[in-house]
Amino acid sequence: MAIIQLTINNEKYEGEFDTNMPLLWALRDAIGLTGTKFGCGIAQCGACTVLLDGKAIRSCGITVQSSIGKDIQTIEGVEDSMYRSLQQAWIEEQVPQCGYCQSGQIMSAIGLIKSNPNPTEKQILDAMSGNICRCGTYPRILKAIKSFIKSNP
Amino acid sequence: METNGSRREFLKRTGLASGGLIVGLNFLESCVGEIVQNNTFPNLEPLQVLENGFDSIGAIEITDFLQIRPDGHIFLNLTKYEMGQGVSTGLSSILAEELEADWEKIHVRYIKSSVSESDTTGGSTSTLLHWDLLRRAGAFTKLLLIDAAAKQWTVYKDQCYAENGYVHQHGSNLKLGYGELVGSIVVPKDYRTLFAEVPLKYKSNFKLIGKNLKSKIIPDIVTGKHPFSIDVRLPKMKYAAVLRCPVFKGQLINFDSTEALNISGVEQIVPIKLDTSDNIRDGIAVIANSTWAAFQGKLALKAKWDLGVNAGVEHGKFVADCYKKLTIDEGTETLSIGKFDESEADEFISHSYEFPYQHHACMEPLNATSHFKGDSCEMWVGTQSADKIITNIEKHLGIPKERIKINCHPSGGGFGLRYSSEYALESMVVSKAAGGELVKMCYSREDDIKFDHLNPFELNKHRIGLKNGKPLSWELKSVMANWGGVLGWMYYNIPKLSASQIMVEGFTQVGAWRSVMANAEGFSTECFIDEVAHELNRDPLEFRLSLLPRNAMVDFKHSYKCNISRLRGALELVAKRGHWGKTMSKSSGQGIAVYPYMHGNGYGATVAEVAIVNDMIKVTKVTTAIDCGLVVNPDQVKQQAEGGVVWALSAIFYGGTEYIDGVVERSNFHDNKVLRIDETPEIEVHICQNDEPQPWGVGEVAGPPTYAAVCNAIYAATGKRVRKLPIARTYSQL
Numbered sequence: 001m002a003i004i005q006l007t008i009n010n011e012k013y014e015g016e017f018d019t020n021m022p023l024l025w026a027l028r029d030a031i032g033l034t035g036t037k038f039g040c041g042i043a044q045c046g047a048c049t050v051l052l053d054g055k056a057i058r059s060c061g062i063t064v065q066s067s068i069g070k071d072i073q074t075i076e077g078v079e080d081s082m083y084r085s086l087q088q089a090w091i092e093e094q095v096p097q098c099g100y101c102q103s104g105q106i107m108s109a110i111g112l113i114k115s116n117p118n119p120t121e122k123q124i125l126d127a128m129s130g131n132i133c134r135c136g137t138y139p140r141i142l143k144a145i146k147s148f149i150k151s152n153p
Numbered sequence: 154m155e156t157n158g159s160r161r162e163f164l165k166r167t168g169l170a171s172g173g174l175i176v177g178l179n180f181l182e183s184c185v186g187e188i189v190q191n192n193t194f195p196n197l198e199p200l201q202v203l204e205n206g207f208d209s210i211g212a213i214e215i216t217d218f219l220q221i222r223p224d225g226h227i228f229l230n231l232t233k234y235e236m237g238q239g240v241s242t243g244l245s246s247i248l249a250e251e252l253e254a255d256w257e258k259i260h261v262r263y264i265k266s267s268v269s270e271s272d273t274t275g276g277s278t279s280t281l282l283h284w285d286l287l288r289r290a291g292a293f294t295k296l297l298l299i300d301a302a303a304k305q306w307t308v309y310k311d312q313c314y315a316e317n318g319y320v321h322q323h324g325s326n327l328k329l330g331y332g333e334l335v336g337s338i339v340v341p342k343d344y345r346t347l348f349a350e351v352p353l354k355y356k357s358n359f360k361l362i363g364k365n366l367k368s369k370i371i372p373d374i375v376t377g378k379h380p381f382s383i384d385v386r387l388p389k390m391k392y393a394a395v396l397r398c399p400v401f402k403g404q405l406i407n408f409d410s411t412e413a414l415n416i417s418g419v420e421q422i423v424p425i426k427l428d429t430s431d432n433i434r435d436g437i438a439v440i441a442n443s444t445w446a447a448f449q450g451k452l453a454l455k456a457k458w459d460l461g462v463n464a465g466v467e468h469g470k471f472v473a474d475c476y477k478k479l480t481i482d483e484g485t486e487t488l489s490i491g492k493f494d495e496s497e498a499d500e501f502i503s504h505s506y507e508f509p510y511q512h513h514a515c516m517e518p519l520n521a522t523s524h525f526k527g528d529s530c531e532m533w534v535g536t537q538s539a540d541k542i543i544t545n546i547e548k549h550l551g552i553p554k555e556r557i558k559i560n561c562h563p564s565g566g567g568f569g570l571r572y573s574s575e576y577a578l579e580s581m582v583v584s585k586a587a588g589g590e591l592v593k594m595c596y597s598r599e600d601d602i603k604f605d606h607l608n609p610f611e612l613n614k615h616r617i618g619l620k621n622g623k624p625l626s627w628e629l630k631s632v633m634a635n636w637g638g639v640l641g642w643m644y645y646n647i648p649k650l651s652a653s654q655i656m657v658e659g660f661t662q663v664g665a666w667r668s669v670m671a672n673a674e675g676f677s678t679e680c681f682i683d684e685v686a687h688e689l690n691r692d693p694l695e696f697r698l699s700l701l702p703r704n705a706m707v708d709f710k711h712s713y714k715c716n717i718s719r720l721r722g723a724l725e726l727v728a729k730r731g732h733w734g735k736t737m738s739k740s741s742g743q744g745i746a747v748y749p750y751m752h753g754n755g756y757g758a759t760v761a762e763v764a765i766v767n768d769m770i771k772v773t774k775v776t777t778a779i780d781c782g783l784v785v786n787p788d789q790v791k792q793q794a795e796g797g798v799v800w801a802l803s804a805i806f807y808g809g810t811e812y813i814d815g816v817v818e819r820s821n822f823h824d825n826k827v828l829r830i831d832e833t834p835e836i837e838v839h840i841c842q843n844d845e846p847q848p849w850g851v852g853e854v855a856g857p858p859t860y861a862a863v864c865n866a867i868y869a870a871t872g873k874r875v876r877k878l879p880i881a882r883t884y885s886q887l
């Protein structure tokens with residue numbers, strides 16, 4: 001246990017954390033940012049995806065210790081960012097069904113667009129293949145990302 | 154919350170409700186004061202509902218469903234559970250249509266269920282069961298609002314009309330908002346008659362039904378605010394994880410918690426034991442200050458189990474026994490229509506098809522938050538059956554039903570798994586064992602896979618008797634692992650139809666799985682009929698159509714009669730839109746299939762295209778046609794169909810389970826694979842035009858014909874028949 005400061009969605013959070021705890025659980029249980037979801041705990045499903053210094057990572061696979069000093073962005077911060085229009089695209093295409101995987105899908109999509117603003121379909125599919133959706137919303141995820149890219153060239 | 158007798162009675166006595174509907178009604182709490190965004194945590198305090206149905210702030214609650222607030226916002230208490238199938242939006246649009254409400258001002262709330270008459274959600278039945286009731290609730294309330302306005306203006310009622318959240322006066326600019334009128338609503342003495350006889354709109358006047366209204370819940374989902382039960386945070390809440398007996402019906406002998414208690418954050422460790430009648434496994438619960446600490450504590454536990462009878466079950470032997478039973482066992486007859494003498498046939502064709510156990514793997518792992526308070530208790534949970542939870546808590550913990558409060562949350566996928574209630578009961582047992590701590594008990598993904606209620610293994614043997622190439626008899630015999638029963642939806646017009654079943658004991662707990670037995674039977678029936686068509690040198694579409702006479706209705710003694718015109722319509726539409734019979738390139742092929750879904754009276758048909766690319770079996774396109782009766786929201790129908798197709802594709806390629814000594818071997822998404830975006834074909838959904846007077850089921854219609862369409866396409870591409878799922882990913886392993 002140690003007193004640690006984390007920067008999440010441009011805000012500082014200070015608290016006593018088990019430094020070995022995956023960032024996922026620090027976000028959800030300790031800090032209360034429950035938009036980031038637990039799906040597998042072994043970096044297989046993408047439900048827990050957040051941005052760490054702008055890159056999409058699985059928060060179940062990184063410890064609190066390694067997140068110190070990094071810029072952490074979660075789904076809760078997207079509304080106030082330039083990627084709000086990606087959420088709009090998600091609404092426009094009516095992507096989610098149960099919605100459980102969708103925070104992770106959106107964070108993965110932001111990670112992709114940040115690193116490659118104009119991905120090909122193949123690149124989109126590759127980048128999004130780490131995110132499982134059991135409701136089968138894949139065709140709409142693809143559509144929403146494409147439509148975002150089209151309107152934000 | 155107390156049960157308000159008069160309002161319950163109100164719905165009971167209207168005589169509108171079929172038996173199912175009354176059972177289906179929850180008595181719902183109202184909610185407080187100022188308008189909050191729908192679905193916002195924390196749970197709102199209950200609002201006092203006074204005798205006359207008005208509350209202290211002047212809002213009125215009409216029936217259990219609906220609350221109109223003075224600012225004009227309207228809250229619909231969902232009486233069905235949202236798990237991604239879209240009831241929030243579909244059901245509120247039905248209500249809003251008749252109420253002439255402003256769609257933007259409609260909000261949904263989730264059930265808080267404290268009575269035994271809780272509901273179950275499944276079988277693709279929510280919309281069809283609530284269609285009439287919601288319409289009446291809307292129309293009835295609209296009449297009361299019109300009455301109230303007419304009184305204020307001292308004009309006759311028929312000088313007023315309702316539109317978009319206002320009552321207007323004909324021939325003038327006068328209008329009053331619904332919110333302004335709630336304070337002066339008078340519920341007439343003969344409201345029961347009024348409710349029963351209230352005029353409903355003609356289809357042609359619908360403004361919302363039939364439109365692609367946007368989902369009420371998606372805005373909260375894309376911002377991470379949708380209130381899944383796993384996200385519940387309550388004061389003083391602890392976190393729990395349970396180490397369960399790895400074999401179904403095994404028992405705990407003893408355990409050592411020394412190491413586990415040394416883990417930082419772990420607070421208590423308590424054994425869990427119940428009689429196993431409701432599938433609760435023996436276990437040891439770790440209570441901690443975070444889910445992570447609880448999971449770590451669980452890993453550090455040492456337990457000794459008596460693994461019991463199921464430890465000896467061996468899959469290979471189990472399957473071999475099932476095949477054996479199929480040949481030697483007569484089975485119990487479940488369907489017999491027509492007569493047939495074996496000697497009439499000059500040829501028989503028979504094949505068997507194996508549909509494996511299947512995992513749910515809902516994206517939200519099972520979880521429930523429970524507070525055991527001695528003589529009462531409260532729970533926060535995503536479920537398909539609060540009723541079962543309440544019954545089981547009463548049965549096992551002795552708390553009377555009236556003192557059990559269940560806060561129902563939307564689920565991250567249900568697919569039938571959340572019918573079972575043992576995870577919920579287990580969390581309450583943990584709370585009790587922990588001395589009444591408020592605990593959120595969460596399954597790890599490994600728990601969720603290993604302790605899943607699997608879709609049962611099912612083996613189907615079809616046999617058709619022919620004379621001069623004309624089918625005279627069709628038999629289906631099914632072996633199934635201790636769940637359900639053969640459906641026997643045998644819709645082809647063959648003089649003699651018969652179905653029988655043989656139940657066998659499997660190795661573990663089983664349960665409902667999206668489309669239930671229609672998966673195995675849809676797969677087997679439509680692969681088989683395709684084989685028969687090919688053996689008779691008939692085109693698979695033309696052969697099917699020849700056995701589907703227009704206007705026929707077939708009675709399988711199920712909820713609904715099978716409407717062959719609608720079934721045929723779906724098949725014809727998919728053939729046309731899926732370009733059945735088009736020229737395919739080498740190593741690729743098309744397959745077709747059709748199947749009814751009689752739990753919900755919906756009909757689905759599929760054309761699949763498969764190509765072998767670098768040895769990989771690729772499903773390149775799936776076209777689906779659905780007849781689900783009157784369409785409430787076309788886009789939601791399409792969503793459900795897309796989901797059903799992806800669901801079936803996952804099962805085709807990755808379904809099944811493996812177990813050794815009664816222990817499920819799969820544990821997480823690396824070995825219990827499901828379809829991913831880069832394997833998903835183009836999916837095209839077409840909705841059949843029809844004149845049905847009401848909506849029918851949607852959610853489970855698209856999956857069943859998908860299996861056979863894909864397998865038949867594989868045959869067309871490769872010449873190899875698939876009679877067993879899952880199939881290999883590559884052609885060379887097929």
Ligand code: FES
Pocket residue numbers: 037038039040041042043044045046047048049058059060061
């Ligand atoms: S929970 Fe992190 S990838 Fe699944």
Ligand code: FES
Pocket residue numbers: 096097098099100101102132133134135136137237516565566
């Ligand atoms: S929307 Fe349900 S898992 Fe993706």
